[in-house]
Amino acid sequence: MNITSYTYDREAIRTGIVHIGVGNFHRAHQQFYINQLLADQDQQNWGICGICLLPSDQKIVERLRSQELSYSLTIFGRDGKDEGYKIGSLRELIWGVEAPGAVIEKIAEASTKIITLTITEGGYNLVKETNKFNLDDERIKQDLANPSRPTTVFGFVAEGLRKRRTNQHGGLTILSCDNLQHNGHTAKEAFLSFIQAQDQDLAQWVGTHVSFPNSMVDRITPATSPEDVERLNKLSGLEDQAPVYCEDFCQWVIEDKFIAGRPALERVGVEFTEDVTTYENMKLSLLNASHVLLSYPAFLKGYRKVDEAMRDKAIVQYIRQFMDIDITPYVPAPPNTDLDLYKQTLIERFANRSVSDQVSRLCFDGISKFPVYLMPNLAKMIQDQQDLSRIAFLFAAYRHYLKYKTDERGNTFEIAEPWLRGADEKRIASDDPIDFLSFSAFQSVPLKTVEPFVSKFTGMVNNIQEKGITAALNAILS
Known part of the structure; x- marks a missing residue:
């Protein structure tokens, strides 16, 4: 070199x-x-x-x-x-x-x-x-x-x-x-x-x-x-x-x-x-939100490096559908920005094995990430009656990660949530998955009152528990 x-x-x-x-x-x-x-x-x-x-x-x-x-x-x-x-x-x-x-x-x-x-x-x-x-x-x-x-x-x-x-x-x-x-x-x-x-x-x-x-x-x-x-x-x-x-x-x-x-x-x-707002919105809604979207399903599948997860076609398809279908309608392109090129570049960046990140770092402190990266656009999706399958799957994967602390390969792990408090721990421990929708990270949207989201989420929770994360993910991609 x-x-x-x-x-x-x-x-x-x-x-x-x-x-x-x-x-x-x-x-x-x-x-x-x-x-x-x-x-x-x-x-x-x-x-x-x-x-x-x-x-x-x-x-x-x-x-x-x-x-x-x-x-x-x-x-x-x-x-x-x-x-x-x-x-x-x-x-x-x-x-x-x-x-x-x-x-x-x-x-x-x-x-x-x-x-x-x-x-x-x-x-x-x-x-x-x-x-x-x-x-x-x-x-x-x-x-x-x-x-x-x-x-x-x-x-x-x-x-x-x-x-x-x-x-x-x-x-x-x-x-x-x-x-x-x-x-x-x-x-x-x-x-x-x-x-x-x-x-x-x-x-x-x-x-x-x-x-x-x-x-x-x-x-x-x-x-x-x-x-x-x-x-x-x-x-x-x-x-x-x-x-x-x-x-x-x-x-x-x-x-x-x-x-x-x-x-x-x-x-x-x-x-x-x-005004940097449109640039911030693009990065938060596409890059940062996609990192969260990738993190918990990939970790539960047993992946520990991001580039390794990006060699899984189902995960790549999941992220790409999220960016194209769920988020793009809410991200106006900043001046002189090709949004399709930006999204394709993100996929390539995540897959760059020479600078690959730890999936555990992406999982870290979800309580702080969901309110900033996911909830604002989720509120818009609910208002516009959009398909909530991919987001509901993420929430179900996050609950599974917090509650069971075991991946699909049988590896156990410690969660890293420095802001986790007693009320949230009770919501995680509850056998009723709907209790999890009152988690502190989700407070900006009254998810328990949104029937389409509740039904999708509970279905995803059951699929992950009964069939595993891989089968549950494949089901929403078919």
């Missing part, structure tokens, strides 16, 4: 972006785009300063520093053609545990125009039931009381912005790159809630000097195991301590709302728009 190295002079690059959360996805996605853009001389003030805030970040910090912050990215193509890149866009790296003052200074620097974030969904510290910022968290209370000695992302950003305001260095943009619907709104809710609780004057300044665009990101990027490091270095011929690998598909759509300027990322394939 040939490696394409950056051609720009790294010493000439200046940092205009501070990124918090230097994980694999960031290094395969945002860094990849910026690395391409820095080849343009008029864009060389958009290098990235990475910031790591967790004690567990020590290893990646040390490994990247040992090779002057450059690293390799291997892109595994769906067609079997692989590409390697040497990435040089990470120009600085600060570990907040080691140098908290340096984090604050970097945020306050006049040259910093954008703070980007990959801190995961849980990193925004929102209460799940209310979607409001949790001011009762102990670390948050510590940061609220000690502004000059922060430990959380909210405390660091607040203190950096406070110093920025004092130094009259102007506003900036905070851009979430996390896989959340309306992630800009989420970031604004979280940061403003913290700052309002700590410093009302600063909150007022942030209200007029900081923008929070929404964005949609997409690229499958697995975790890198020690075995992967060996495999990737053998492919590249490098001795990289921090290699990353990913799929060939890559998408980044951003609301064009930057208060202090932005890089010309449209030159390297990033899409800018006034």
Whole structure:
């Protein structure tokens, strides 16, 4: 495999972006785009300063520093053609545990125009039931009381912005790159809630000097195991301590709302728009919903890797029918998007064995996934009196997964539902399957009152119990 190295002079690059959360996805996605853009001389003030805030970040910090912050990215193509890149866009790296003052200074620097974030969904510290910022968290209370000695992302950003305001260095943009619907709104809710609780004057300044665009990101990027490091270095011929690998598909759509300027990322394939909603809807309704649709039936069939499940023709047919018949009527295509091509690409992406995900990870935390990915479109399907067979089968498979914890091959497993509570456990344990339709994840639609759904669902429950998941799935495809 040939490696394409950056051609720009790294010493000439200046940092205009501070990124918090230097994980694999960031290094395969945002860094990849910026690395391409820095080849343009008029864009060389958009290098990235990475910031790591967790004690567990020590290893990646040390490994990247040992090779002057450059690293390799291997892109595994769906067609079997692989590409390697040497990435040089990470120009600085600060570990907040080691140098908290340096984090604050970097945020306050006049040259910093954008703070980007990959801190995961849980990193925004929102209460799940209310979607409001949790001011009762102990670390948050510590940061609220000690502004000059922060430990959380909210405390660091607040203190950096406070110093920025004092130094009259102007506003900036905070851009979430996390896989959340309306992630800009989420970031604004979280940061403003913290700052309002700590410093009302600063909150007022942030209200007029900081923008929070929404964005949609997409690229499958697995975790890198020690075995992967060996495999990737053998492919590249490098001795990289921090290699990353990913799929060939890559998408980044951003609301064009930057208060202090932005890089010309449209030159390297990033899409800018006034509203990312249609792009989010497409991804949530097709990609994320299809992942859920695949997860429980595939796991119950005994599959443990996604590419393995995608070699099962029945599962592929099931997903494709779901996308084409059930969901497409409710997904308006975003500008310049071929929806049929997007769906076919999804099938190919799921089947890419070089970046295959664990089916168990797709099964994880269904309580959080059903309300976002499935329930909105299910409500529309019920209203329009659509065929509910495929969705009802999924709900029955989910119940079977939670209740029996045994797959079709006789393997037992532990379920992974961190938000499972007592009332839901009783609904799972009940011998009456209709009780399961009151599960907390389904609350947005009164499923027990929808007779067509109830009859389909109970029939699917009986089929799975009596005939097995394979036969039950085949029955809805015939």
